[in-house]
Amino acid sequence: MPTFTIGEQDFMLDGQPHRILSGALHYFRVHPDQWADRIRKARQMGLNTIETYVPWNAHAPAPGIFDTSDGLDLGRFLDLIAAEGMHAIVRPGPYICAEWDNGGLPAWLFDRGAAAIRADDPVYMAALTEYLEHLAPILVPRQIDAGGPIILIQIENEYGAYGADRFYLEKLVKVNREIGLTVPFTTVDQPQDDMLANGSLPELHKTGSFGSRSAERLETLRRHQPTGPLMCSEFWVGWFDHWGAHHHTTTVEQSAHDLEVLLELGASVNIYMFHGGTNFGLTNGANDKGVYQPIVTSYDYDAPLDEAGNPTAKYWAFRDVIAKYTALDDDDVPAPAHLGSSFSVSLPQSLPLWDSLDRMGPWTSHEGLRTSDDLGHYSGFTLYRTEISVSGTAVLDFDEVRDRAQVFLDRQPVGTLSRDHHETSLALPDHATGVLEILVEDQGRVNYGPRLGEPKGLVGSARINGEVLWTWDILPLPLDHVSSVVQALEKQTSDSDAAVSGPVFVQGTFDHAGGGDLFLSTEGWTKGMVWVNGFSLGRYWSRGPQHTLYVPGPLLRSESNTITVLELHAATRRSVAFVATHNLGHTEF
Incomplete structure (x- = not known):
């Protein structure tokens, strides 16, 4: 079987030096029927590895549940990575940050009596042990020494920015080993002395998280780890957006330059994000450093592959940089992007929220x-x-x-x-x-x-x-699933030209014979949520910056698609429009 180890200066694959060229791709932010496409495009850009977090709270929305169906089928995702001839880095947390609701930690932890999280608390440790035991049948047989794609497992996530409980980290390592994980373990922290000191253990391989000043950050990392391969396991090439702020971007030239400096210095890399995806449903996180700032629905992240899976200028610039360090096939490239369809849909069916409460x-x-x-x-x-x-x-x-x-x-x-x-x-x-x-x-x-x-x-x-x-x-x-509301709406009618006064559910149907992705414009609507064929696309809000919602093509049928909108305030028309391109809002550099 293949082997993967950490050597004096390099990662070692079957005893030979190996550079990790990885890209972050979160299976839980991408429709499962699109996983293979996104993975292939990562390989076509020159990457040899896919990295993903594992969101504990998505798999375990309540105690006693561990869901691996549909878009949470981590095993299938890892198998698709292997089928593309690539390796995998898995970051199961238990805390993941990721601009994901509660950083991936289940909100029910405190109901069990946990006095602390991300600490050596017995209730918390028992819960996370149960979580990792559920992951074991998925991860253990897919490690490289068992013929699978997994080469690294990360312990916790930027723990040095949160705490310094070495007993917690030691117990977390012990649990990961006891469930059968044998590949090397890593940690990641921002390259600051206190964070690097507090966020790891001597037996764990330290990596850095940064998006600029590569040489300086790698030098700091090397001071804290005199031997072993240098790696930036979160090379930030964009950023996330808050409601009411601007859409964050980074310049193609600067990002490509910082990537090239990193690779010139011999480091391995995980591009965060290679493809960001979408905070479908109610999964977005928030930040609060004195002002509460919720994250928008899009997790485009100004990544090389945009939210709809299309290569951007950053994709091609990165490919040119990576081509200097690995062989690429100039004929093996992604197909050109297709524009979405433009059309309007009337929403004649209407049901005030007040009249739907008996179904909740x-x-x-x-x-x-x-x-x-x-x-x-x-x-x-x-x-x-x-x-x-x-x-x-x-x-x-x-x-x-x-x-x-x-x-x-x-x-x-x-x-x-x-x-x-x-x-x-x-x-x-x-x-x-x-x-x-x-x-x-x-x-x-x-x-x-x-x-x-x-x-x-x-x-x-x-x-x-x-x-x-x-x-x-x-x-x-409970708005994760609105099937009962959809059924009730099918029996309702109203004036299709009337304004919308919320809180109210409105609904209509449309055909999509051409297939492919769509972009739903939210212009003219105030605040609420949208479902297509019962699947929650996420939230919209007139304060922006995001003004369209991404609709994955696999959700759609050629005929009789249902669109349901919960408008909390008001809209001047009872129709919605699909548009040709995504609009994530105004930008600032």
């Missing part, structure tokens, strides 16, 4: 507020309800809103409170009397730093004019 599940009654986590509801929306009767001026306030609350009185909109604006109070109509309802959106859990694992919903207490509101009914709204 049961209300529960509580003395005082509860977070959505308290109810075992870990993503999406939660509806809170109470009755009020106020004489004179009425000011509603909350201890904390996570993350966005729309306030209604007798189902008439009163206002919105947003965590990113640090808003916790608003004025109700004078003499406010009736049913007060609060629709709270979890806009994505923080994926980096000390706020990992914080609960969502309304946190603490709610008051009117300083008086605590004690009696609440609460309804979690």
Whole structure:
């Protein structure tokens, strides 16, 4: 069987020096029917390895569940890498960051009584051991010494930026070995002295994460690791976007130059990202360093392969650089990209959110507020309800809103409170009397730093004019799957020319005989979510920067495709448009 080891200066493949030319490709951000295409294009660019994280919370959305079906079939993904003649680097975390909801950690960990995460806590360690044991049948037989593609496993992820618990890292290594992993283990940290010192162990091979100043960063890494191959295992070639900010890009020339410097110095590389993909559904993460900033639906990342899988100018520039260090076939290149189709779809079917609540599940009654986590509801929306009767001026306030609350009185909109604006109070109509309802959106859990694992919903207490509101009914709204709403919408009709007043579901159908990907324009709509044939494309928001949603071709049929939109606020027309090209918004260099 082949062997892969870490030598004095090089990675060693079957006893010979080997340079890793890798690209990050997250199977969970790409439709599974497109995996083979993306992997092949990585090889055509000159890469010999594919790297992926493993999102624990996607595979285990609740205790006792471990899902490896459809887009979570990691085994199939690794087999496709092997079929393309490539190696694989797997980063199972348990924490992955990745701008992914909660950094990949299940939100239910604290329900089990974990006092800490990413630490030597017995409850946390028991849960992650169970997680890794579920991964063992997938990973162990696909290691290179068993004839598979896996050459490296990463332990934790940029741990030096979070903690310094060596006992935790030692136990994590032990568990990974005990489940049968035999390939070399690595760690990754930003090339800062404190992070490199805290984020690894002497027996683990250190790698760096950076996207510029390659020579300087590799020198820092070498100071902390006098022997062994140098590797940048997260060579950042772009960046992620927040709602309300600009679309991040890096110049082709600078990225290619920094890559060439890195390779000239003999280092191995993992390009982050080679192909970013999409935060489908409710999977996006967020950052909070004083201001809460949720991540957009697109994870294009200004990567060499764009969100729709098309080579960019960066792809060809990188290919030219890589060709200096490995043999490439000039005739083996990706086919030219095709434009999407442009057409409009009427959405005549309409169902107010209020009329769909009986399909969402049961209300529960509580003395005082509860977070959505308290109810075992870990993503999406939660509806809170109470009755009020106020004489004179009425000011509603909350201890904390996570993350966005729309306030209604007798189902008439009163206002919105947003965590990113640090808003916790608003004025109700004078003499406010009736049913007060609060629709709270979890806009994505923080994926980096000390706020990992914080609960969502309304946190603490709610008051009117300083008086605590004690009696609440609460309804979690599971929007991962909306089949019951789709069925109800099929029986509804309305004026197809009418404006859209939310919160409301609207729906229509369209044909797509030509096949291929589509780009859905969200211009003219305010905020909400979209499903195509029951698959959640993700969130949209008029504040941008993203103004189109990517629709993978494998989701579509030649006839009778269903598009369902949940608009939370308003739209001036009851139709949507598909456009020829993706629009990720304005950029700044």
